[in-house]
Amino acid sequence: MYIKNAWYVAGWANEFGEALNRVVILEQPLVMYRKSDDKVVALEDRCPHRLLPLSKGKRIGDDVQCGYHGMTFNCEGACIRVPGQDNVPSSAYVCTFPVVEKNNIVFIWMGEKSKADEKLIFDMPEFNSNLWHVHQGDALHLKANYLNVAENLVDPAHVSFVHPTTLGNAASENVPVHVDTQGDVLVAWRWIRDAEPVGFFQKFGGFEGNVDRWHYYYLHLPSIAVIDFGSADTQLNLDEADRDKGVRIFALHFLTPVNEHYTIDRWLHIRNTAIDDEAASAQMDAMFRIAFNEDKEILEAIDEQEHLPQTRKPIRLAIDKGPTVYRRRIRDRVELETTEDLGEPVGSTFFHHE
Amino acid sequence: MYIKNAWYVAGWANEFGEALNRVVILEQPLVMYRKSDDKVVALEDRCPHRLLPLSKGKRIGDDVQCGYHGMTFNCEGACIRVPGQDNVPSSAYVCTFPVVEKNNIVFIWMGEKSKADEKLIFDMPEFNSNLWHVHQGDALHLKANYLNVAENLVDPAHVSFVHPTTLGNAASENVPVHVDTQGDVLVAWRWIRDAEPVGFFQKFGGFEGNVDRWHYYYLHLPSIAVIDFGSADTQLNLDEADRDKGVRIFALHFLTPVNEHYTIDRWLHIRNTAIDDEAASAQMDAMFRIAFNEDKEILEAIDEQEHLPQTRKPIRLAIDKGPTVYRRRIRDRVELETTEDLGEPVGSTFFHHE
């Protein structure tokens, strides 16, 4: 179950170069590479002749020659050579997919080309600001459905239990969660006032006493999450809209659904502290790795359990409002896309809840 | 095809302690652990919220807290806490399963609780007698259906061919097999009179000349086997009922059906020789390991072959009486259990054929 009319992340910019790179997104195999003008292109990774993936072939300039019989395709997907014959059959083409690079991230549009609006590509102003430090993290591979991974990213309630040493602690276990939606963004958030700082901010916040801390989970449909979390000295009695005055971190997750049981989560963070301090970046990465591997263990165990026969329906709780709204909206959009021509493209550049 | 109203073996007593232990029996995932009062409990290993196995969570005293969002269940399966809300939905529970520990073995009842009669739990007096030495062996994991494994344990005819160096030899190849049933126990047996001792008793019997030897295979429905085998000097002309006067060993097999293609066979033996001689125990284990791995190779090859398309029906022979009766009785009980409310529980404490 995938929304097609949306920008998905195909990879970090530095994953693409001269080589022919096979990438699978929404079960669609693609061959991707960087042209001589530095633009990344994406073609269907399947020669229409004998089905060999074109990524097994080679580049002839900016074109791709199939490794089996030499059929050659240009970047528009048109066949420009069939060895052994002069005419090119009309069915000799491969599909192409719009690609845009932004903030060192390569986005790809998997649906109808006419709807591929670049203004819908995810962005946030902190990517290009002197006051913020952007640090590319890593790619986490999960044997899990992307919907379960995404739900985890609009779910502040799991933090106390899954990440007790890094991102959460017992103080937040019973604090209620607020949920709101605006356009194609869901946000679930909560504040924990006057509590001990969590492991992450013990290490990076330099706090002596208790803090006020927040978690805002933004989920941009279909599968990009921004987790705005931070802490400020309780003495400051920080207003919700003044989060920039605390130590504030945006942890971004770009989920790429590979297939129904495999998801890649590319993560990075943007912070207003320790600007240009790469040692701090490395320490934060280490902490994120601990936390995200905790999620991975949970999500893969759930994926396995979901494969077993189920005798009872799962139950829904008060804390599930974010995940429930998310899944319903995905389902509605997929139904629109697959039944009528009303499927508006999905996406949103940024959204900060005040 | 499983009988549910029966006691199965979940493990040796020493497999259970404080830790949350995931165990799968009859395809049912369970979380099992030992409470502070030393009793072992078994809960459905699936949180009803997001399906995370509870074995991925942690103990809070004798309760189990889910590792994802902290829902907490007591040993009766009732949910006693839902973080983030005060009320507990009526569907927030996990199933529980009766567990009884006896002779250092943990038994579990997989069917209707009202029928879980402890008197049906397998036992035999030799477990608690000065004249007998009980030695816990090991657990053999087989990629095979438990029915094929159980049939192997009511089948004296295979011993000559599968275990020629340990438990059988050519002298028994053509000796007929007797079969009898009593309640929920089948027994198949044969005597080989005045023959060379088999490898096992060459090593442990101290015989100089020929022996009379016996094999009694008891199969307690659904899946516990007792193999009573031994030898006595031929000169004694031993009566069938006087087997205690020979060197006599009970090899017990507790089969746990994990799923249709995976079975765990926990084995131990009880003997009337070399009492308290742990060196002899180790040597016997070594010989049993050879023999049981011979069975494993056969049974796994059959399981593979059964997965291929079959063009002809298998044939049945005179030696198959035990296996044939066994499978028919399992099929009948399963049908009773799944079609009417007449499914009497299955089990039997012990049965020695005279």
Add this chain to the structure above:
Amino acid sequence: MYIKNAWYVAGWANEFGEALNRVVILEQPLVMYRKSDDKVVALEDRCPHRLLPLSKGKRIGDDVQCGYHGMTFNCEGACIRVPGQDNVPSSAYVCTFPVVEKNNIVFIWMGEKSKADEKLIFDMPEFNSNLWHVHQGDALHLKANYLNVAENLVDPAHVSFVHPTTLGNAASENVPVHVDTQGDVLVAWRWIRDAEPVGFFQKFGGFEGNVDRWHYYYLHLPSIAVIDFGSADTQLNLDEADRDKGVRIFALHFLTPVNEHYTIDRWLHIRNTAIDDEAASAQMDAMFRIAFNEDKEILEAIDEQEHLPQTRKPIRLAIDKGPTVYRRRIRDRVELETTEDLGEPVGSTFFHHE
């Protein structure tokens, strides 16, 4: 999709000896071994009793005793012993398959025995001639359907692109391919006149200047290929029928379909140069290995891609005449075999195109 009334290759002669060897051909498990009179036999590898593969048993002279309960079968597949009973049920037999050894290759007939005509077994006179050197190569295992592998062997057009350093080069990319059929043999060929020698003949031909070179791909239904390739000095202006006057090599491929996704390609070559020079044989093997592993990579990638859902039909090109004719003929023969009693056996001894 397999033709059954045909001789397939079960292995090299030296793969069979005293041991019971499990071999799977057309999804049929076989136990094969060499009798005391040196003849190789093939029985169904499945005891009709409990389905244990007979290859898990042992030989009693030229007979095979099942490793589970000792049922014993002779080389005609008849059961000659059932331990524990005197009568042998009529259903106690295993199927047998005609086997013939020729040119150090073991052939097996997988269809109706009455049609197993030895005159149809593949042969060519160069196997037994002083002017030719026969060198047994190796067995290449491919996770691919044999039809795709066979098509690759009646397809001269792929050589320029898949084997640019060994068997092809750019000079042949656009040279047209001729295709002809004669009985159960297809042949696709082309000549490249006055071109640089390919890697193989640079190494083994000793040519100084340009050459005329040829590729004749003979595909004997269902799955034996002979690739006749060679080179001669362009100055000779060699006639097509005079290929023996050049440096000429026959690369033979005996494809054994194991199942729909697994094929074994046993290859050897016969040459009219470097007679008895085993160092040259080893060097040629090394080059063939490079080339055939290039094919393997292509064919396995195609097999994977064919498993994915397909939204468009593959296209066919001018160069596909050989493969297209081949697959149509296989399909026609299979349909004949499976619908009426008109299925003539398939095969042909040899065929050299002049």
